[in-house]
Amino acid sequence: MLKKSILTAAILSLTVAVASATPTKVDSKIVPYKSTSGVAGNLSSIGSDTLNNLMTYWAEGFKKKYPNVNIQIEGKGSTTAPPALTAGTAQLGPMSRIMKSSEIEAFEKKYGYKPTKIGVALDSLAVFVNKDNPIKSLSLDEVDAIFSSTHKRGLADITTWKQLGVSGKLAAKPISLYGRNSASGTYGYFKEHTLKKGDFKNSVKEQPGSASVVEGIAHDISGIGYSGIGYATSGVRALPLSDKKGGKAEAANYQNVLSGKYPLSRMLYIYVAKKPGEPLPKVVEEFLKYALSKEGQQVVVKDGYDPLTAGMIDAQLKALK
Numbered sequence: 122m123l124k125k126s127i128l129t130a131a132i133l134s135l136t137v138a139v140a141s142a143t144p145t146k147v148d149s150k151i152v153p154y155k156s157t158s159g160v161a162g163n164l165s166s167i168g169s170d171t172l173n174n175l176m177t178y179w180a181e182g183f184k185k186k187y188p189n190v191n192i193q194i195e196g197k198g199s200t201t202a203p204p205a206l207t208a209g210t211a212q213l214g215p216m217s218r219i220m221k222s223s224e225i226e227a228f229e230k231k232y233g234y235k236p237t238k239i240g241v242a243l244d245s246l247a248v249f250v251n252k253d254n255p256i257k258s259l260s261l262d263e264v265d266a267i268f269s270s271t272h273k274r275g276l277a278d279i280t281t282w283k284q285l286g287v288s289g290k291l292a293a294k295p296i297s298l299y300g301r302n303s304a305s306g307t308y309g310y311f312k313e314h315t316l317k318k319g320d321f322k323n324s325v326k327e328q329p330g331s332a333s334v335v336e337g338i339a340h341d342i343s344g345i346g347y348s349g350i351g352y353a354t355s356g357v358r359a360l361p362l363s364d365k366k367g368g369k370a371e372a373a374n375y376q377n378v379l380s381g382k383y384p385l386s387r388m389l390y391i392y393v394a395k396k397p398g399e400p401l402p403k404v405v406e407e408f409l410k411y412a413l414s415k416e417g418q419q420v421v422v423k424d425g426y427d428p429l430t431a432g433m434i435d436a437q438l439k440a441l442k
Contacts, residue, residue, distance in 0.1 A: 145375055147418045150431035154186075154414035161189035162404050167211035168195075168202030170330045171307055171349040172389055175242065175424045176215055182420060183411050190404055197329075199306025206394055207231055212405045214392035217244070217306035217349065228394075237395040239437050241412050243427035245350040245373035246310060246385040247359035249335060251342045256287055258361040258370035261315050261384055267296055267345065268311075271319035276366065282343070291342060299337045299346030300325040307331065310387060311347050349389075351425035375427045389426070395441070406441060413437055 166176050173196025180192040195201070195211075202214030203224035220236065228236050248264055250256060259267075263285065266276035279285065283292035300321065301308040312318060328334045331348035338344035339356025350373050353359055361370035364384045377383035391409065395401050401409075411417050418428035429437070 145422045145427070147415055147422060147428045148431040148434075151413075151415040151418055151428075151434050154411050154416050156186050157403075157407065160187045160404055160407050162191070162402075164190055164192045164213065164404050164408060165205075165211045166192070166194045166213035166215060166391075167197075167205035168213070168215040168392075169199045169217045169306055169389070170196045170301075171199075171217040171244065171305075171351070172196065172215035172242075172391075173330075174351065175389075175421065175426065176213075178420045178424055179408070179412050179417060182416065183408055186411070187404075187407070198302070198304030199309070200304040202392060203228060203236075206236055206392055209394075212393065212402065213408070215241075216390045216392060217387070218310045219390070220392060232394065232396070234397055236392045237440055239391045239393065239409055239413075239440055240388045240429065240433065241391050241409075241437070242389045242418075242421045243375075243378050243429060244387050244389050245359070245378055245383055245427070246307060246314075246347060246387055247350045247353065247373050248345065248347050248362060248385075249338050249353070249357040249359055250345050251338055252356055252358050253342055254282075254287070254291065254358070255289075256282070256285055256360065258363070259285070260363045260366040260368060260370070262364075262366040264362070265316050265319065268298060268300070268321060268325065269316045269319040270322045271316070273317040273319040294343045296345055297341050297343040298322065298325040299334045299341075299344055300327055301331070301334065301348070302327045302329060307348060311385075314385060315347075349426070353425060378427050379430070401441065409441060410438070 176194050199216040199218055202216050205211035206214040207228045225235055262274040262276050265274040266279040331352040334346040334348045335352045335357055338346050359373045361372045362384050363370040371377045371382040373383055378386040413434050421428045
Protein backbone atom coordinates (compact mmCIF):
# COMPACT_ATOMS: atom_id res chain seq x y z
CA MET A 122 0.00 0.00 0.00
CA LEU A 123 1.02 3.56 -0.63
CA LYS A 124 2.81 5.13 2.33
CA LYS A 125 1.12 8.20 3.82
CA SER A 126 4.40 10.11 3.58
CA ILE A 127 4.57 9.77 -0.18
CA LEU A 128 1.44 11.69 -1.01
CA THR A 129 -0.20 14.28 1.18
CA ALA A 130 -2.76 13.35 3.78
CA ALA A 131 -5.31 14.83 1.41
CA ILE A 132 -5.35 11.57 -0.52
CA LEU A 133 -6.69 9.76 2.50
CA SER A 134 -9.63 12.15 2.80
CA LEU A 135 -10.70 12.09 -0.84
CA THR A 136 -14.38 11.52 -1.39
CA VAL A 137 -15.61 8.56 -3.38
CA ALA A 138 -16.80 10.93 -6.08
CA VAL A 139 -13.32 12.36 -6.63
CA ALA A 140 -11.56 9.00 -6.43
CA SER A 141 -13.83 7.56 -9.08
CA ALA A 142 -13.42 10.47 -11.49
CA THR A 143 -12.44 9.82 -15.07
CA PRO A 144 -8.68 9.22 -15.34
CA THR A 145 -6.53 12.20 -16.34
CA LYS A 146 -9.45 14.62 -15.92
CA VAL A 147 -8.42 17.78 -14.10
CA ASP A 148 -10.61 18.47 -11.06
CA SER A 149 -13.22 21.05 -12.10
CA LYS A 150 -12.88 22.73 -8.68
CA ILE A 151 -9.30 23.81 -9.38
CA VAL A 152 -9.20 27.56 -9.98
CA PRO A 153 -7.96 28.92 -13.35
CA TYR A 154 -4.79 31.01 -13.25
CA LYS A 155 -5.20 34.78 -13.09
CA SER A 156 -2.36 36.91 -14.41
CA THR A 157 -1.11 39.79 -12.29
CA SER A 158 1.12 42.80 -12.78
CA GLY A 159 4.78 43.28 -11.91
CA VAL A 160 6.03 39.79 -12.76
CA ALA A 161 9.45 39.97 -14.41
CA GLY A 162 13.06 38.94 -13.94
CA ASN A 163 15.11 35.76 -13.99
CA LEU A 164 13.95 32.36 -12.78
CA SER A 165 16.29 29.38 -12.48
CA SER A 166 15.28 25.75 -11.94
CA ILE A 167 17.80 23.00 -11.14
CA GLY A 168 16.85 19.45 -10.22
CA SER A 169 14.78 16.45 -11.28
CA ASP A 170 15.06 14.82 -14.69
CA THR A 171 11.60 13.28 -14.14
CA LEU A 172 10.15 16.79 -13.91
CA ASN A 173 12.31 18.26 -16.66
CA ASN A 174 9.74 18.14 -19.46
CA LEU A 175 6.96 19.28 -17.15
CA MET A 176 9.01 22.24 -15.93
CA THR A 177 9.73 23.13 -19.56
CA TYR A 178 6.03 23.05 -20.49
CA TRP A 179 5.15 25.17 -17.47
CA ALA A 180 7.92 27.62 -18.34
CA GLU A 181 6.59 27.98 -21.90
CA GLY A 182 3.06 28.70 -20.68
CA PHE A 183 4.28 31.04 -17.95
CA LYS A 184 6.46 33.02 -20.34
CA LYS A 185 3.51 33.56 -22.68
CA LYS A 186 1.77 35.32 -19.81
CA TYR A 187 4.90 37.15 -18.68
CA PRO A 188 7.24 37.85 -21.63
CA ASN A 189 9.66 39.74 -19.37
CA VAL A 190 10.49 36.61 -17.39
CA ASN A 191 13.64 34.72 -18.39
CA ILE A 192 13.55 31.07 -17.28
CA GLN A 193 16.48 28.63 -17.23
CA ILE A 194 15.82 24.93 -16.58
CA GLU A 195 18.35 22.19 -15.85
CA GLY A 196 17.20 18.65 -15.12
CA LYS A 197 20.11 16.36 -14.29
CA GLY A 198 18.59 14.71 -11.22
CA SER A 199 16.88 15.46 -7.92
CA THR A 200 20.18 15.30 -6.03
CA THR A 201 21.26 18.52 -7.77
CA ALA A 202 18.31 20.52 -6.40
CA PRO A 203 19.21 20.88 -2.68
CA PRO A 204 22.75 22.21 -3.21
CA ALA A 205 21.50 24.62 -5.90
CA LEU A 206 18.83 25.99 -3.56
CA THR A 207 21.36 26.22 -0.73
CA ALA A 208 23.91 28.02 -2.91
CA GLY A 209 21.25 30.34 -4.30
CA THR A 210 21.97 29.34 -7.90
CA ALA A 211 18.33 28.23 -8.34
CA GLN A 212 15.03 29.54 -6.98
CA LEU A 213 13.17 26.36 -7.95
CA GLY A 214 14.34 22.88 -6.93
CA PRO A 215 12.16 20.22 -8.61
CA MET A 216 12.50 16.79 -6.98
CA SER A 217 10.94 13.38 -7.56
CA ARG A 218 11.66 12.40 -3.95
CA ILE A 219 11.51 14.06 -0.55
CA MET A 220 14.68 15.83 0.59
CA LYS A 221 16.96 13.85 2.85
CA SER A 222 17.51 15.12 6.39
CA SER A 223 21.16 15.87 5.55
CA GLU A 224 20.08 18.06 2.60
CA ILE A 225 17.57 19.94 4.74
CA GLU A 226 20.18 20.43 7.49
CA ALA A 227 22.70 21.90 5.03
CA PHE A 228 20.10 24.40 3.82
CA GLU A 229 18.96 25.26 7.36
CA LYS A 230 22.54 25.75 8.53
CA LYS A 231 22.96 28.52 5.95
CA TYR A 232 19.55 30.21 6.13
CA GLY A 233 18.22 29.43 9.58
CA TYR A 234 15.02 27.87 8.29
CA LYS A 235 13.99 24.79 6.31
CA PRO A 236 13.20 24.78 2.56
CA THR A 237 9.50 24.67 1.65
CA LYS A 238 8.16 21.63 -0.20
CA ILE A 239 5.36 22.17 -2.74
CA GLY A 240 3.64 19.16 -4.32
CA VAL A 241 2.91 19.85 -7.99
CA ALA A 242 1.88 16.53 -9.62
CA LEU A 243 1.33 12.82 -9.01
CA ASP A 244 3.35 10.05 -10.63
CA SER A 245 3.23 6.31 -11.01
CA LEU A 246 6.84 5.18 -10.96
CA ALA A 247 6.51 2.59 -13.71
CA VAL A 248 8.31 -0.69 -14.35
CA PHE A 249 8.56 -0.86 -18.14
CA VAL A 250 9.15 -3.80 -20.49
CA ASN A 251 9.37 -3.92 -24.27
CA LYS A 252 5.95 -3.76 -25.95
CA ASP A 253 6.50 -7.24 -27.43
CA ASN A 254 7.26 -8.85 -24.08
CA PRO A 255 4.21 -11.01 -23.18
CA ILE A 256 4.62 -10.83 -19.38
CA LYS A 257 1.40 -9.55 -17.82
CA SER A 258 2.43 -8.29 -14.37
CA LEU A 259 5.03 -8.44 -11.60
CA SER A 260 5.22 -8.13 -7.84
CA LEU A 261 7.71 -5.84 -6.12
CA ASP A 262 9.14 -9.00 -4.57
CA GLU A 263 9.98 -10.21 -8.09
CA VAL A 264 11.22 -6.79 -9.20
CA ASP A 265 13.59 -6.80 -6.22
CA ALA A 266 14.85 -10.27 -7.20
CA ILE A 267 15.42 -8.98 -10.74
CA PHE A 268 17.23 -5.71 -9.91
CA SER A 269 18.83 -6.28 -6.51
CA SER A 270 21.95 -8.14 -5.43
CA THR A 271 20.82 -8.21 -1.80
CA HIS A 272 17.23 -9.53 -2.23
CA LYS A 273 15.81 -7.92 0.90
CA ARG A 274 12.29 -8.95 -0.10
CA GLY A 275 13.26 -12.59 0.24
CA LEU A 276 13.02 -14.13 -3.24
CA ALA A 277 15.88 -15.94 -4.96
CA ASP A 278 17.79 -14.26 -7.77
CA ILE A 279 15.89 -13.88 -11.06
CA THR A 280 18.03 -13.60 -14.19
CA THR A 281 15.95 -15.02 -17.09
CA TRP A 282 12.44 -14.43 -18.37
CA LYS A 283 11.67 -18.15 -18.05
CA GLN A 284 11.85 -17.77 -14.27
CA LEU A 285 8.94 -15.33 -14.59
CA GLY A 286 6.79 -17.72 -16.63
CA VAL A 287 7.61 -16.34 -20.07
CA SER A 288 7.77 -18.96 -22.82
CA GLY A 289 8.98 -18.98 -26.42
CA LYS A 290 12.14 -17.36 -27.76
CA LEU A 291 12.31 -14.85 -24.92
CA ALA A 292 12.27 -17.52 -22.17
CA ALA A 293 15.97 -18.37 -22.22
CA LYS A 294 17.15 -14.80 -22.75
CA PRO A 295 18.86 -13.09 -19.84
CA ILE A 296 16.95 -10.12 -18.42
CA SER A 297 18.52 -6.84 -19.51
CA LEU A 298 18.35 -4.21 -16.76
CA TYR A 299 17.98 -0.46 -17.28
CA GLY A 300 18.00 2.11 -14.49
CA ARG A 301 19.02 5.60 -13.43
CA ASN A 302 22.22 6.90 -11.88
CA SER A 303 22.56 7.79 -8.21
CA ALA A 304 21.93 11.51 -8.84
CA SER A 305 18.35 10.63 -9.70
CA GLY A 306 15.48 10.92 -7.23
CA THR A 307 13.80 8.09 -9.13
CA TYR A 308 16.86 5.91 -8.44
CA GLY A 309 16.60 6.76 -4.74
CA TYR A 310 12.85 6.18 -4.57
CA PHE A 311 13.08 2.85 -6.40
CA LYS A 312 15.97 1.72 -4.18
CA GLU A 313 14.08 2.60 -0.99
CA HIS A 314 10.60 1.37 -1.86
CA THR A 315 11.27 -1.54 -4.22
CA LEU A 316 14.64 -2.85 -3.05
CA LYS A 317 13.99 -1.91 0.61
CA LYS A 318 17.26 0.04 0.54
CA GLY A 319 19.13 -2.95 -0.86
CA ASP A 320 21.89 -2.76 -3.45
CA PHE A 321 21.43 -2.75 -7.21
CA LYS A 322 23.10 -5.42 -9.33
CA ASN A 323 26.25 -4.30 -11.09
CA SER A 324 24.64 -5.35 -14.38
CA VAL A 325 22.09 -2.49 -14.30
CA LYS A 326 22.74 -0.17 -17.25
CA GLU A 327 22.62 3.22 -15.56
CA GLN A 328 21.17 5.92 -17.80
CA PRO A 329 21.56 9.70 -17.50
CA GLY A 330 17.82 10.33 -17.91
CA SER A 331 14.38 8.73 -17.91
CA ALA A 332 14.04 9.06 -21.67
CA SER A 333 17.21 7.00 -22.13
CA VAL A 334 15.82 4.23 -19.91
CA VAL A 335 12.63 3.97 -21.95
CA GLU A 336 14.46 4.22 -25.27
CA GLY A 337 16.79 1.40 -24.27
CA ILE A 338 13.90 -0.89 -23.34
CA ALA A 339 12.01 -0.03 -26.54
CA HIS A 340 14.97 -1.35 -28.56
CA ASP A 341 15.69 -4.38 -26.35
CA ILE A 342 13.14 -7.22 -26.25
CA SER A 343 14.83 -8.50 -23.06
CA GLY A 344 14.83 -5.11 -21.40
CA ILE A 345 13.18 -4.00 -18.17
CA GLY A 346 13.60 -0.73 -16.34
CA TYR A 347 11.93 1.98 -14.27
CA SER A 348 11.03 5.65 -14.73
CA GLY A 349 8.21 8.10 -14.21
CA ILE A 350 5.06 7.23 -16.16
CA GLY A 351 5.30 10.51 -18.06
CA TYR A 352 8.14 9.07 -20.16
CA ALA A 353 6.07 6.17 -21.52
CA THR A 354 6.23 5.64 -25.30
CA SER A 355 4.57 3.29 -27.77
CA GLY A 356 7.65 1.05 -27.64
CA VAL A 357 7.18 0.02 -24.00
CA ARG A 358 4.50 -1.20 -21.57
CA ALA A 359 4.08 -0.23 -17.93
CA LEU A 360 3.42 -3.44 -16.01
CA PRO A 361 0.66 -3.74 -13.40
CA LEU A 362 2.34 -4.27 -10.02
CA SER A 363 1.51 -5.88 -6.70
CA ASP A 364 3.48 -5.39 -3.51
CA LYS A 365 3.79 -9.08 -2.65
CA LYS A 366 4.10 -12.12 -4.91
CA GLY A 367 0.63 -13.61 -5.34
CA GLY A 368 -1.10 -10.30 -4.58
CA LYS A 369 -3.43 -8.50 -6.94
CA ALA A 370 -1.47 -6.50 -9.51
CA GLU A 371 -2.74 -2.96 -10.07
CA ALA A 372 -2.26 -0.82 -13.16
CA ALA A 373 -0.38 2.47 -13.08
CA ASN A 374 -3.47 4.64 -13.53
CA TYR A 375 -4.96 7.71 -11.84
CA GLN A 376 -7.56 5.92 -9.71
CA ASN A 377 -4.95 3.51 -8.36
CA VAL A 378 -2.60 6.38 -7.54
CA LEU A 379 -5.33 8.26 -5.66
CA SER A 380 -6.48 5.17 -3.77
CA GLY A 381 -2.96 3.99 -2.98
CA LYS A 382 -3.54 0.62 -4.68
CA TYR A 383 -0.63 1.12 -7.09
CA PRO A 384 2.44 0.39 -4.93
CA LEU A 385 4.85 2.88 -6.53
CA SER A 386 2.73 6.05 -6.41
CA ARG A 387 4.46 9.27 -5.43
CA MET A 388 4.15 13.02 -5.30
CA LEU A 389 6.45 15.19 -7.40
CA TYR A 390 7.71 18.36 -5.72
CA ILE A 391 9.24 21.78 -6.24
CA TYR A 392 11.30 22.99 -3.27
CA VAL A 393 11.79 26.73 -2.67
CA ALA A 394 13.58 28.94 -0.16
CA LYS A 395 10.72 30.66 1.67
CA LYS A 396 11.57 32.54 4.82
CA PRO A 397 8.82 32.05 7.43
CA GLY A 398 6.45 34.99 7.63
CA GLU A 399 7.75 36.54 4.41
CA PRO A 400 6.39 36.16 0.87
CA LEU A 401 8.33 34.48 -1.89
CA PRO A 402 9.75 36.65 -4.68
CA LYS A 403 6.77 37.43 -6.89
CA VAL A 404 8.10 35.62 -9.96
CA VAL A 405 8.63 32.44 -7.91
CA GLU A 406 5.24 32.63 -6.20
CA GLU A 407 3.38 33.21 -9.47
CA PHE A 408 5.17 30.35 -11.21
CA LEU A 409 4.06 27.98 -8.46
CA LYS A 410 0.51 29.36 -8.55
CA TYR A 411 0.51 28.78 -12.31
CA ALA A 412 1.68 25.17 -11.88
CA LEU A 413 -1.08 24.65 -9.30
CA SER A 414 -3.81 26.25 -11.42
CA LYS A 415 -6.28 24.49 -13.69
CA GLU A 416 -4.12 25.41 -16.68
CA GLY A 417 -0.97 24.16 -14.93
CA GLN A 418 -2.58 20.85 -14.01
CA GLN A 419 -3.79 20.41 -17.59
CA VAL A 420 -0.11 20.62 -18.51
CA VAL A 421 0.53 17.79 -16.03
CA VAL A 422 -1.95 15.59 -17.92
CA LYS A 423 -0.44 16.62 -21.26
CA ASP A 424 2.97 15.45 -20.03
CA GLY A 425 1.59 12.03 -19.04
CA TYR A 426 1.49 12.50 -15.27
CA ASP A 427 -1.52 12.70 -12.94
CA PRO A 428 -3.02 15.97 -11.70
CA LEU A 429 -3.57 16.91 -8.09
CA THR A 430 -7.11 17.14 -6.76
CA ALA A 431 -8.59 20.49 -5.66
CA GLY A 432 -8.08 19.48 -2.04
CA MET A 433 -4.41 18.76 -2.62
CA ILE A 434 -4.01 22.07 -4.50
CA ASP A 435 -5.49 24.00 -1.56
CA ALA A 436 -3.01 22.36 0.81
CA GLN A 437 -0.06 23.30 -1.41
CA LEU A 438 -1.25 26.90 -1.85
CA LYS A 439 -1.44 27.30 1.94
CA ALA A 440 2.25 26.42 2.14
CA LEU A 441 3.00 29.45 -0.06
CA LYS A 442 1.47 31.88 2.44
